[in-house]
Amino acid sequence: MSKATIYDVAGAARVSLATVSRAINNPEKVKPETRERVLRVIEELGYKPNAFAKGLASRKSTTVAVVVPDMSRASIAEMMNGIADIARVYKYSILLYVLESEDASEEDILREIIAAQVDGILYLNDEITSPQYEFLRTIKNTYQIPVVLTNTFYPEDDEIPSVSIDYERAGYEITKKLLDEGRKHIYMVSTVRKYMVNDLKEAGYLRAMNESGLEPKVMRTSGRISINTEHFNEYFKDNKVDGVIAVRDSIAISFMNVAFENDVRIPEDIGVCGFQNTKYARLARPQLSCVDLPIYDMGAVGMRLLTKLMNKEEVTDRVIKLPHSIVLRKTTL
CATH class of the missing domain: 3.40.50.2300 (Response regulator)
Known part of the structure; x- marks a missing residue:
């Protein structure tokens, strides 16, 4: 009897556990080339699907990808607290993607996010160029994945909603x-x-x-x-x-x-x-x-806005500017 597990299949096929389960139970929800790769690995390893794999396909869960420039900034950590608190309320799972990677380009990382079949994307990178914005629009329109820009916005277009300050x-x-x-x-x-x-x-x-x-x-x-x-x-x-x-x-x-x-x-x-x-x-x-900067609030409001989009609720204000203030301490007179 084969001792191969769903974890072995996911690792060998370079996909998530959920993708393995979908390839078995709901093949129409998986890209043909991905499904073929998963099925080929299943055959090679002699994997026998069990109730756990079937449960993955039927389980209702919401997964959000959070894209950050790097994790060394204190502001990113504080924003993540706001995101995590709202995610906890809605029982979302969070996948964290860090763009400062020597192993993959931003486009590669975004493709990885698409392959993970997430339900929404919070994009926290404060460096957003026209090509980056167009790629995010492609993700939104082609793959029907809602995207919210957080701590940044694209001044020339508001198709992708944003949360920031002035x-x-x-x-x-x-x-x-x-x-x-x-x-x-x-x-x-x-x-x-x-x-x-x-x-x-x-x-x-x-x-x-x-x-x-x-x-x-x-x-x-x-x-x-x-x-x-x-x-x-x-x-x-x-x-x-x-x-x-x-x-x-x-x-x-x-x-x-x-x-x-x-x-x-x-x-x-x-x-x-x-x-x-x-x-x-x-x-x-x-x-x-x-x-x-209302850093925590930007994370929390960004996640709440993404929740509305994922639930297909109407969003009237697509460019949200949160209030800021000036805090005077000892380095000014």
């Missing part, structure tokens, strides 16, 4: 705060890698600086401390700085550390602001002034 306005407001302190040499510290949401933060900064008749100064660096520390040290040598707005809290705190090493007083000499209000902003000394 990043341009937030960039404008935090810049005005430093301008109101009388600072004139304010830098926006952004990333070398292009992110749509960072472009919007920069746009708000540029608007505030131009209205004040001051020269905008955008510095681009890396989110990696080993790289941006060197960049900041170089800037202190040749540039006058009295204000810094960083697109991430971690970059702002990295800047502060270099400032202290150069005997710069914060906030007396340089006012510093972050743009997330993660736990690191509260742990920093001095505590970091920030644009407060």
Whole structure:
């Protein structure tokens, strides 16, 4: 008697347990090439379907794919808490896909998500280009999988619903705060890698600086401390700085550390602001002034919106902008 299990078949065929079960019990729900591969592996291994495999096909469950850029960011972890809490209420299963992978491209990962036959996709990547958006539209329209953009949006189209904040306005407001302190040499510290949401933060900064008749100064660096520390040290040598707005809290705190090493007083000499209000902003000394993003709420509202789409409920507001605020602490006057 064969000792092969459904797990062996799924592993050899490179598919999920549910796909093996569908290939056996509901073959019309599986792509022909996938079904043929599964059946070929079943024959090779001598697998005998049992009640467990049949149960998988009949069991009603909802699986959501959550796509994140990487798991090292504190903001992603907090957003996942909001997603997980709503998923728990509805008894959803979550499959997590991380885009920062050396083994697969984003397109490969999205194809893997399609193959997993998920019921919906939450896309948390804040870097969204036209090709990426078009690929997500293809997933939505061709495979009938609802998609919600979370912590980002595509300004040229609202076919795919989104949950975010008004990043341009937030960039404008935090810049005005430093301008109101009388600072004139304010830098926006952004990333070398292009992110749509960072472009919007920069746009708000540029608007505030131009209205004040001051020269905008955008510095681009890396989110990696080993790289941006060197960049900041170089800037202190040749540039006058009295204000810094960083697109991430971690970059702002990295800047502060270099400032202290150069005997710069914060906030007396340089006012510093972050743009997330993660736990690191509260742990920093001095505590970091920030644009407060409703990070947990973005995850929770994104999952709730996806629930409506999966249940085929009417969605009238396809671009949701949650309110943000400015939290002033010890790095500003």
